Amino acid sequence: MAEKIESYQDLKVWQRAMALAEACYHHTKIFPREEMFGLTSQIRRAAASIAANVAEGFGREQTRMFVQYLRMSQGSLKELETHLILARRVEIGSTDKCNQLLEQCQELGKMLRALIRRLQQKSA
Numbered sequence: 001m002a003e004k005i006e007s008y009q010d011l012k013v014w015q016r017a018m019a020l021a022e023a024c025y026h027h028t029k030i031f032p033r034e035e036m037f038g039l040t041s042q043i044r045r046a047a048a049s050i051a052a053n054v055a056e057g058f059g060r061e062q063t064r065m066f067v068q069y070l071r072m073s074q075g076s077l078k079e080l081e082t083h084l085i086l087a088r089r090v091e092i093g094s095t096d097k098c099n100q101l102l103e104q105c106q107e108l109g110k111m112l113r114a115l116i117r118r119l120q121q122k123s124a
Contacts, residue, residue, distance in 0.1 A: 008058035013111045017051035020104045027097050046080035063123040081105045
């Protein structure tokens with residue numbers, strides 16, 4: 001039997017997005033100080049935006065709107081991936097940690113796509 005979703009916090013996709021954002025915050029703590037308003041800020045903002053859009057979409061209480069916000073989460077996820085790839089290419093932070101974060105991004109992307117498909121099928 002499926003568990004009842006009463007809040008966006010019950011959504012596995014939101015939980016995973018929050019874990020990714022937290023990991024990004026921890027990783028960027030080691031970035032050079034001169035990146036505070038560059039990649040550090042961009043990575044943190046994009047990472048936080050993923051979970052925030054899931055929460056906001058859930059709060060709209062309309063499937064169509066929820067799907068729209070999930071798509072915005074996907075956009076923020078792609079933005080985050082791009083910033084992480086850039087950080088890796090310019091050798092800011094740990095390459096291994098960037099690779100781990102990018103793997104988390106891939107998994108979260110799969111979850112977002114699956115949830116969007118499920119919601120679209122349900123509303124069709």
